[in-house]
Amino acid sequence: MNNAGLFSICSDNLFFGRAALIERLFALPSKESGLSNAVYLCGGRWTGKTEILRRVHKKLFFEQTAVTPVYYQFKDYPDTIAFAEDYLKEILKQFVAFRRRSPDLVATPLTLAGIEKLLGAEKDAEKIREVISRHRLAQKYNDKNAAFQNAVRAHLSISSNTNMPVFLLLDDFDYLDRAVCFAGQSGIKRELLDALNAAPSFIVAGREKGALEGSIINSIEFLPITGLDEDVSSAAFVELCAQNGVECGAEALSAAGQKLEGCPFYIKNLVTSAKRTGGRLLSLKDFARVYADEITGGNTAEALRSYIKLDSLGSLKILKECAENSAKKITSNAGEFADLLAFEETEVNQNIKALSAIGLTEATLGAVKYTGGGVVADFIGYAYDIYVKGLSTGEARTVLINGLLRHGFEVRYSKIRSRLKEEVAGVLTGFDGQKVSKRFLRISVSLAGLEEREGAPLTAPEKDTEITLPQISGFYTAERFEYSEAGPEIIIAEGFEDGRYETAGSIVWFVAIKDATAPVNGEDAENFLRRVSILKENFQGKKTDRWIIGREGFTAVARKILENAGVFTTDGARLNGLKESLFKTHDKDGVSVPYSGFGKEFEVALPSLPRAELVAAKAADEIAAGMGFNEDARGAIKTAVIEACINSFEHGRFKTGKVSVKFTSEKDRLIIHVRNGGADFSVPAPQARNISDGLIKRRGWGLELIKGLMDEVRFEKLSGGAGIEMVKLLGKKGEASDAKQA
Incomplete structure (x- = not known):
């Protein structure tokens, strides 16, 4: 038997x-x-x-x-x-x-x-x-x-x-x-x-x-015993899809290979969820949707809740910090958690011991290593967004999906190989809803084009207006939709316009690239328009835009065809200008570093706990450092944030309420909003302060101190509370101390 x-x-x-x-x-x-x-x-x-x-x-x-x-x-x-x-x-x-x-x-x-x-x-x-x-x-x-x-x-x-x-x-x-x-x-x-x-x-x-x-x-x-290797896990994924009647595509397969760690349990749950919710795992979007379903409420989520059993926000915060540090290749230190998370050291050690007991961390001589894997990290991030940041389940799910789509860059970018294609791929990764000059996407006639115009006068320069770029989630070549097509290679870039992952905001850019010593000619232009008209059939119901890039520019005939069709056009020089605009270089402590975070927003929800303001201060320091503020400016920003948060807690309507701190990084400034749920911000009497080496060492001057540290300070009346907006300009007070020392 x-x-x-x-x-x-x-x-x-x-x-x-x-x-x-x-x-x-x-x-x-x-x-x-x-x-x-x-x-x-x-x-x-x-x-x-x-x-x-x-x-x-x-x-x-x-x-x-x-x-x-x-x-x-x-x-x-x-x-x-x-x-x-x-x-x-x-x-x-x-x-x-x-x-x-x-x-x-x-x-x-x-x-x-x-x-x-x-x-x-x-x-x-x-x-x-x-x-x-x-x-x-x-x-x-x-x-x-x-x-x-x-x-x-x-x-x-x-x-x-x-x-x-x-x-x-x-x-x-x-x-x-x-x-x-x-x-x-x-x-x-x-x-x-x-x-x-x-x-x-x-x-x-x-x-x-x-x-x-x-x-x-x-x-x-x-x-x-690790996860299945890539070949075996891919075969398992395809086989399970076939058994369950789920349509399977190369994009979703590749994303699953990158994300599911070869774990049979995760693979099975993903396919089962796809079968239950529509039977599609073709595109990166399909994968992101189904994966998010599993992390937020599927069999995987149920198993993770049973396994992890987080009984305190302390464990959740420590896990989140460890997972983020692990992704950045940074070793966590148990001693830092007490200051960062406003915990007693005993509480930190107890939480780390409990997390190590279930295999999520390893602690050795004060160093804490995250061992939970990427799927667990996504689950922790989702829980953190809800229970610590105060997002709704729908908002937290959106954050998770957006992150998954960003992860798609790693899958798709590896498929783009040639020099110009690599440059274009790098530029597309920087498309994140910014406003850029329209001149980067509207090209003047090339020298070769002047010959074809037979002496026709040049048109007046186009007014330098701005265009809002989409938030590109991922891209790939069009070869999966085309068979033996001649002409410039086309990249399909998918994303959204409204900052949220919603069908109504979806957009597709068709990007053609001609990496040759000859400019884009009329035949190339007609070929591109014809092929895009066919490719669009695969993206019905979505907004589309077209963009063609030629290293050596465009002939007059090509430009006229493309302008009449409303196609964006860029040559090699303008592409470099667009790249510099997206990834502008700033000076950080005497070293030039690229920064691509302009126009981005970051928000921290602080609970009413001792030293919670230090969490916001740490976030402010990291954002300011990335933007290029020097050490003195970062010290001033951190002190101002601490003062604003403490003031907000002291005068909040509810002593157990949260304080929201939102950071917005612009090209020339960092904007910080601190909001509470209570009365106006208070201006206490100044106390003695100690300033050494250009850095603020003690707090106590309240709003007067904030005004002295920041370039602009404004107060806001809000429904159910009050707020303060603080602005620090790049190249202003942030560099003053360096100039004086020189």
């Missing part, structure tokens, strides 16, 4: 990429696997460790007779004796099931008395009954150590009395380090390790390598 369900394994058509490993582990008892006599499968949650162990167990049960296979999964128990009884029952029950070749017994709940009855008068039964008797005696006298020792050595008693070794497959082995029932019992783990060391061979699995590191177990081999 080969019933897979009795062994709690998933359907074969949902299991991918581990067949070779399962065969190696199956051969372990026979010494033909090429592995050591003991193996530790070490990997994160949902990487497939449990499924691997259960499949090896099933295979050992049905396909060999040399060892008795026993699978056990550690969990928490009321006390040590309760664990000992549960462990002992599984060992003995599975021994009886294998001896009788009765797979139904594997999934049948049995008591120790029931197991004794099954043993009957079988050979060796008396010796096995002695193991049960020892447990009952330990239970009678509440001897926890005796009960535990008897249970973990039961496999050795069976092996010695039946001449058939018991082969253990122990899952979630590192649970021993965090199970409540084992707390404070240092000898427990040592007893189990000693019992394992006496076995010929075994397999254990856990999340952390440290669970067995440093032990004296003979020749144990650590096998890391």
Whole structure:
């Protein structure tokens, strides 16, 4: 009777990429696997460790007779004796099931008395009954150590009395380090390790390598279990889509490969969600929509909530900070969290310990490393936006989708190869709703074009008006829609206009590139218009624009055709000007650095907690540094933000209310709005202040101090509260101290 369900394994058509490993582990008892006599499968949650162990167990049960296979999964128990009884029952029950070749017994709940009855008068039964008797005696006298020792050595008693070794497959082995029932019992783990060391061979699995590191177990081999490699995960994705009737496209496949970490659990949930909500995973937009559904309310979200169980905002804030630092390749420091998040150091350490226990962080000598992965980071970010920043679920979902679309750049940008195409691709990544001069997208006639005009006078220069660029979410070549088309290559750039991911705001730009020594001619122009008219059929209902770029400019005929059709046109020189406008260079502490964040807004919602203003100050410093403000200017900005936040908290209508701080970075200034839900901002009497090396060292001058630190200060009457707007200009007071020192 080969019933897979009795062994709690998933359907074969949902299991991918581990067949070779399962065969190696199956051969372990026979010494033909090429592995050591003991193996530790070490990997994160949902990487497939449990499924691997259960499949090896099933295979050992049905396909060999040399060892008795026993699978056990550690969990928490009321006390040590309760664990000992549960462990002992599984060992003995599975021994009886294998001896009788009765797979139904594997999934049948049995008591120790029931197991004794099954043993009957079988050979060796008396010796096995002695193991049960020892447990009952330990239970009678509440001897926890005796009960535990008897249970973990039961496999050795069976092996010695039946001449058939018991082969253990122990899952979630590192649970021993965090199970409540084992707390404070240092000898427990040592007893189990000693019992394992006496076995010929075994397999254990856990999340952390440290669970067995440093032990004296003979020749144990650590096998890391990570996500499926890209080829296998792609094949799994396509196969699951086919099984579920979900349309699958290259864009969504590539995005899934980048985002889902090769995790079978995430892949399965994504495809299932797509089937439930429309059956499409063709484009990056499809992927973003379905992925957001999973993170915000699908099976993945449910599993993550159960797994993470964030019981405080402290854990959420620490996780968010760790995940962001990890993405920036920055090591987090436990000591910094106390100041940054306005927590007591004891509270920080408790939160980090709890997060490390569930495998989301690793703490070593004060350094905290995030280990949760990208999907968990997205889930944490979504929760943070709701519970800390105060966004609605819809707003937080929009933030998540916009981030996913931005992530699409990494997938698509790699497909753009030639020199001019790389320049254009780089420019498109900077399209983020800014206003730029229209002259960058309207080209004068090239020298080659003057010859074709036959002496016609040049038109008057176009008025230098501005055009608002779209927010481009991603781009790719049009080759997937075209077959053997001649002419300049076309890039399709998708995005939106209103700052939110909504169908009504969707826009598509068709961008043609001619990277040649000859200008764009009339034939090129006609070819582009014809091809775009066909390509637009794939984007019905969306607003579209057309843009053609020629390194050497345009002939007069081409310009006339394109102008009449309302096509944007740019030559190589104007492209460089557009690039400089989007990625203007500023001086930061004497070093020129590019900054592409102009026109962007950042908002922080501060809870009414001690030192919450330091969070806003840190954000202000990072934004100001990125814009090119020098150290003195950044110090002034931080002090002004701290003063404004403290004033806002002191005079808020509700002492438990939040203060909102919004930063807007413009080309020549940083604008900061601080708003509360209460009375007007107050102007307290000035107190002594201490200014050293151009930096403000103490607070206390209230709004007078803010006025002295910032270039512009305005007060606002708001519905239900009050606000202050502060402006710091680039090149004004921000550089004054440097000039004086010179």
